[in-house]
Amino acid sequence: MSELFVKICGLKTGPDVDVAVAAGADAVGFVFAPGSPRTIGADAARELAARVPESVLTVGVFRGQPVEEVRRLTEESGVRGVQLHGDEGPEYYEALRAEGRTLLRATAEHVERCGEYGEDLLLLDAPDPGSGKPWNWGSAQFTAPEGRWLLAGGLTPGSVREAVETTGAWGVDVSSGVERERGVKDPALIRAFVEAARG
Numbered sequence: 693m694s695e696l697f698v699k700i701c702g703l704k705t706g707p708d709v710d711v712a713v714a715a716g717a718d719a720v721g722f723v724f725a726p727g728s729p730r731t732i733g734a735d736a737a738r739e740l741a742a743r744v745p746e747s748v749l750t751v752g753v754f755r756g757q758p759v760e761e762v763r764r765l766t767e768e769s770g771v772r773g774v775q776l777h778g779d780e781g782p783e784y785y786e787a788l789r790a791e792g793r794t795l796l797r798a799t800a801e802h803v804e805r806c807g808e809y810g811e812d813l814l815l816l817d818a819p820d821p822g823s824g825k826p827w828n829w830g831s832a833q834f835t836a837p838e839g840r841w842l843l844a845g846g847l848t849p850g851s852v853r854e855a856v857e858t859t860g861a862w863g864v865d866v867s868s869g870v871e872r873e874r875g876v877k878d879p880a881l882i883r884a885f886v887e888a889a890r891g
């Protein structure tokens with residue numbers, strides 16, 4: 693099996709981006725959704741994305757924003773992936789597909805397989821994304837989707853390995869669990885998370 697895909701989300705500073713990349717993250721996320729302590733603008737994201745090597749995917753995170761706004765922010769920032777947390781339907785993904793970006797669909801609903809909406813990666817997350825609250829991925833009722841999917845929602849360096857082993861997730865995504873306070877990343881936790889995730 694290939695190595696677990698690890699995404700570190702909600703990065704706001706150059707040093708934190710550098711730590712995530714050096715730790716071995718496969719993707720880094722910049723929050724464009726309004727109203728979060730992690731929200732940054734296109735100019736800040738462009739500067740952060742410029743520090744990231746080609747091998748690491750840069751992802752803009754959106755929630756309930758018009759497709760024109762998503763297009764504008766992705767173009768201005770230069771991120772190569774788009775992560776959607778709203779109620780966007782397949783037509784929304786179709787509208788973005790032509791731009792050649794990696795599309796991530798985040799949902800708290802049960803999903804049979806990745807790709808149903810035209811997404812490249814599926815993100816199974818808590819109902820309140822970025823809150824650090826875990827959801828019940830360990831329950832007997834949970835069935836993993838087919839295809840490439842990431843587990844998110846309240847993961848920490850202490851819980852991520854068990855979560856991967858229990859669910860068989862293809863990848864993981866974290867924000868709160870690598871912060872020392874809400875919206876402020878902790879380099880040691882970023883390193884510990886990536887290491888623990890891959891066992």
Ligand SMILES: O=C(O)c1ccccc1NCC(=O)[C@H](O)[C@H](O)COP(=O)(O)O
Nearest residue numbers: 701725728821822824845846866867868
């Ligand atoms: O981070 C936010 O504040 C946020 C706001 C609106 C939509 C999405 C948001 N974050 C998404 C993520 O950081 C992750 O994809 C994921 O939800 C992990 O969150 P966490 O439980 O904090 O580890």
